[in-house]
Amino acid sequence: MEPDALAAALTRLAPRLAPDGRAVARLTRLSGGASQETWAFEVETPAAPVSLILRRRPEGLQPDPERTAALAAEAALIAAAGRAGAPVPAVIHVCTPQDGIGEAYVMARVEGETLGARIVRQDAFAAVRPGLARRCGEVLAAIHAVDDPALEGLRTADARSELDRYEAIYRETGAERPVFELGFRMLRARAPVLERPVLVHGDFRNGNLIVHPQRGLAAVLDWELAHLGDPAEDLGWICVNSWRFGRHDKPVGGFGDTRDLLDGYAAAGGTPVSPERVAYWQALGSLKWGVMCLIMYRSFATGADPSVERAMIGRRASEAEIDLLPLLEAMA
């Protein structure tokens, strides 16, 4: 859909997006995500303009039901997580076919920073950084406690099914990487049993969090990989070194310590999780990230995305290996 046509459709919708909403301005594409578009725009009103975000499925792209939920279901999940106490952007409107925008929803724009490198380094965030890991634990406890009809229809994944999925992809690439082979073998032998599936965000990491310089964690974004699964999956994923932005010494997102994360989780009512189980999912997280790097390179190699960026991401598979090795050695 062309930006002009999208702006026109959003303008028709404006009265429902903001009180006395009149026209839409400053429509800007924010990211070129593979399965979703994100647009920022403003709705002009007699008072101040209202800043909003549109999440939209590109035309012609059929979502993989094994991986991602429909956007209306994603919007319902975000709203349910918000009711359970997690900071999320308010969902303003879920689009219907009559809106002429396609599969999409509109949410509030939350003030703050999403770029992980700035969150871990800039002085502006120095005051909120020390409390951020504990707050992440509290927020994950709230997400994992969501009990809502919005969970119906979500896929369930445990360590074993994740290993099956990613090993199948790895085999298909034809790669011969002994560290990944060892990862599949060792993590399979130690796969924890999923006793009680909970709502797992699925991509809870520095980069998908909006952090405000004064208010700290202001919103959790990117719910498209949400599923039912092991609570330690989210706790381990935010510890993967690839999103510590150089701060190897701060295991939680490059800003905090695992102890604070787990304390915050338990204090907010989360069923206590052992550091070993978190380390297991951190290792599985690095392994998954390594396989994702191989897939993204594939899209370059097949010509689907000929950008130099896609090519170079394939060279990040070794970063996953170097993070995975000590974790495997510690469990050997």
Added chain:
Amino acid sequence: MSTHPTAQELIEAVIGFIETRAAPQLKDRDAFLARVAVNALATVKRELALAEHAETQAATRLRDLLGEDGDGATLNRRLCERIRSGDQPADAALFEHLRLATADQVRIDQPGYSGLKALEERI
């Protein structure tokens, strides 16, 4: 005396052209991609300098570890098969080889990566 540019010099010339002439004229996504392009060329430059030695070392280690002969690629494939089938014990000798091989690869791919520094402190 060399009478034509080395591969290293050609790469350096292209990096210099992108950084000083081309990149300043680009913006937004193209400016970002120009930085990625410079990173790609720097990776090629490091690979030219480091890969051959790393591969020789890896092949020597693999011959000891596997007790087999062959070229580096064949031995690496054998190692993958043996790990997958469970024939290769996850012991100190295996981890030693994997640590050295992975560190060599990251020195080519991303020498500034924090995980490399952490691993080097243990080698």
